[in-house]
Amino acid sequence: xxxxxxxxxxxxxESGNALCFLADILGHIFKGRIRLAEVLKQVxxxxxxxxxxxxxxxxxxxxxxxxQGYAAMGRFxxxxxxxxxxxxxxxxxxxxxxxxxxFSGKAGARITAExxxxxxxxxxxxxxxxxxxxxxxxxxxxxxxCFLALPxxxxxxxxxxxxxxxCVGVWEAKIPGIFYLNxxxxxxQYVDFFSGFTKVFFFAxxxxxVSCYQGFFTKGGSLGVGRFTTKxxxxxxxxxxxxxxxxxxxxxxxxx
Amino acid sequence: xxxxxxxxKAFNGQVVLEDISLEIQKGEILxxxxxxxxxxxxxxxxxxxxxxxxxxxxxxxxQNITRLSEKDLLKMRKNMGYLFQEGALFDFMxxxxxxxxxxxxxxxxxxxMIRRKVLDILKVIxxxxxxxxxxxxxxxxxxxxxxxxxxxILDSKILFCDEPTxxxxxxxxxxxxxxxxxxxxxxxxxxxxxxxxxxxSFRIADRLALLQKGRIVALGAxxxxxxxxxxxxKEFIG
Numbered sequence: 001x002x003x004x005x006x007x008x009x010x011x012x013x014e015s016g017n018a019l020c021f022l023a024d025i026l027g028h029i030f031k032g033r034i035r036l037a038e039v040l041k042q043v044x045x046x047x048x049x050x051x052x053x054x055x056x057x058x059x060x061x062x063x064x065x066x067x068q069g070y071a072a073m074g075r076f077x078x079x080x081x082x083x084x085x086x087x088x089x090x091x092x093x094x095x096x097x098x099x100x101x102x103f104s105g106k107a108g109a110r111i112t113a114e115x116x117x118x119x120x121x122x123x124x125x126x127x128x129x130x131x132x133x134x135x136x137x138x139x140x141x142x143x144x145x146c147f148l149a150l151p152x153x154x155x156x157x158x159x160x161x162x163x164x165x166x167c168v169g170v171w172e173a174k175i176p177g178i179f180y181l182n183x184x185x186x187x188x189q190y191v192d193f194f195s196g197f198t199k200v201f202f203f204a205x206x207x208x209x210v211s212c213y214q215g216f217f218t219k220g221g222s223l224g225v226g227r228f229t230t231k232x233x234x235x236x237x238x239x240x241x242x243x244x245x246x247x248x249x250x251x252x253x254x255x256x
Numbered sequence: 257x258x259x260x261x262x263x264x265k266a267f268n269g270q271v272v273l274e275d276i277s278l279e280i281q282k283g284e285i286l287x288x289x290x291x292x293x294x295x296x297x298x299x300x301x302x303x304x305x306x307x308x309x310x311x312x313x314x315x316x317x318x319q320n321i322t323r324l325s326e327k328d329l330l331k332m333r334k335n336m337g338y339l340f341q342e343g344a345l346f347d348f349m350x351x352x353x354x355x356x357x358x359x360x361x362x363x364x365x366x367x368x369m370i371r372r373k374v375l376d377i378l379k380v381i382x383x384x385x386x387x388x389x390x391x392x393x394x395x396x397x398x399x400x401x402x403x404x405x406x407x408x409i410l411d412s413k414i415l416f417c418d419e420p421t422x423x424x425x426x427x428x429x430x431x432x433x434x435x436x437x438x439x440x441x442x443x444x445x446x447x448x449x450x451x452x453x454x455x456x457s458f459r460i461a462d463r464l465a466l467l468q469k470g471r472i473v474a475l476g477a478x479x480x481x482x483x484x485x486x487x488x489x490k491e492f493i494g
Contacts, residue, residue: 114348122344129304129338130358130406131330 021213028133028140038141039148046107046142047149051156054102058090058157061098062164065089069165070173079173083183086165091188092196095158097244100203103150104236108211111142112232115215116225124216139212146208147201154200195251202247206239257282258303258414258446263312265298272298274470276312285440285447287457289492290467296450297341299467300416303448304338305329316414334362337407337445339417339436343399345391345406351378352387355406362410377405381435397428401435408439415440417449421456429453433460454493458482466492 028034069085115138118124127134162184169175214232218224258280265273272295280286288296301307303314305321314321321332345354355374359365365373378384381401391399400420407415417436421429433456440447451457457464458478466474466481466489474481474489481489 118346121347122340122342123346125306126338126340126344126346128306128330129333129336129340130361131332131334132361133326133330 017217018209018213021216022209024135025139025143025209025212028136029144033133033136033140034144035137035141038137039144042141042145043149046103046110046145047153050103050106050149050153053106054099054153054157055160057098057102058095058161059164061094062086062090062161062166063168065094065161066165066168067172070168074173080175080179080183082169082173082175083165083180084187086169087162087184087187088192090158090161090165091192093248095161096154096196096199096203097240099154099157100150100200100207100240101237103146103153103203104207104211104240105233107146107149108207108236109229109233111146111208111211112215112218112229113225115139115142115212116218116228119216119218120221120224134216139216142212143205143208146204146211150204150207151197151200154197191255195255198251199244199247202243203240206243207236210236210239257315257317258448259315260299260303261313261315263299263302263309263314265295265302265307265309272470273302273309276470276472278465278472278475280446280448282446283444285437285449285460285462286465287449287451287461287463288465288467289451289454289457291452291492294467295470296467297418300418300448300450304333304336304416334358334410335412336414336416337404337410337412339400339403339407339415339420341419341422343391343403345399345403347391350388350390351383351394351402354391354402355387355409358406358410373409377409380439381405396423397425397432400424400432404432404435404439408443408445411443413443413445415443415445415447417447419450419452421451421453429456430459433457436460458493 065086066082069082070079073079073081073085115124118138124134124138127137166177166180166184169180170177211232214228214235218228220227258278260276260278263273263276264271276299288299290296298307302309305324309322312322316332319332321329324332345351346357349357352371352374355377356370359370359373363370374387375384378387381404383398383401383405386394386398386402391402394402404417404420415436420432420436424432433453436447436449437460439445449457449460461478463475463477464481465472468488474484474486481493484490
């Protein structure tokens, strides 16, 4: 019983600290204390350096979706609907969620490891001793970069995923290319795109917040950096999956 | 002048500092001596406002810094330099960028001026030509010199040095100690150093304070401590 009470109290305290941290970050952002040069550097490190891995996994995912769709729909003589299946699945659901998970594993882990290492080596403390706010200098640019990079990566992921599906559709299912493209364009409407794309901004905040929080409060030397980085990725995954379920329900209720 | 009045601090019920009172005069070099774990670094972190005391007050001139908000403390620290035990250089910046960091943050000097100031200070610390190197490419002694340069680049009025000679060989220890003394004299800055390096502490200090179990047990000029008949002091300074 005592263990449960302690665990509950610990969770409440941790959540409170994390919320205060987020409020501090948002306070800086709304006051315009954003260092553009640092943001651009982070966009490069988090975003541009993640393009290859996002594109590769999306290409494979799109191809697998098309293969499975062709195999399943072929049984009903509806293989021409493979393009619909691939496009709608990617745009409404898989593109945003897959990209967020990959981004969290790559860029989120990087953020936590960087901030954590700086923390255990007193570099975060050093910024304070030099009269510089570490949240403004180290955290805000990373958070803003997440917010900018993830939506762009999601669009890349969706386009490349559809291309993967196209390749399978044309070469494996022998669907004419023009027909496949027409079907794709007809399948995806604005509402489909935005119902998926809206989620990305929530995921970006979750990844930035969790990764920065874990990194900023890392302790325990190099072992601690490993532990907190793992925690950041695990928490990000859990929050992305759970929030996706809630967001999907909300979006379907109000948007269709 | 730095004035510490009845400062106490405990972590998880364990008392680290107990009723510390101390005055450090302007331009003075004070070395706080003590065994490992006696609270030297904790005391230093209180002086720069990184820690809040459980009891007691710290005055910088007439300002009580224990009551300042983090925002005001950040402003106050622009006039202070802090040399960390391991240097705490930004590992994603090279030497030049590390030293230029406070100038870029707190002054409106143009690029040329910043470059000149950084190269000048590298000459002062005897590290010309290393400006493009990264901290990982430097030895322990070089890192501390660069960190010292970064700490004083804004012509700090107060300099705090946490164990500046730890992990260095005797020659490097003497060099960095002399450098701290020379820089301190040149800038006329108040300097507080924590150390357990007896020999170098006696070389550079105007006064020494000896901490034992969170309390100051001796305070005075080097000669006064040498002449002390107290058993602990005699044993500690050898």
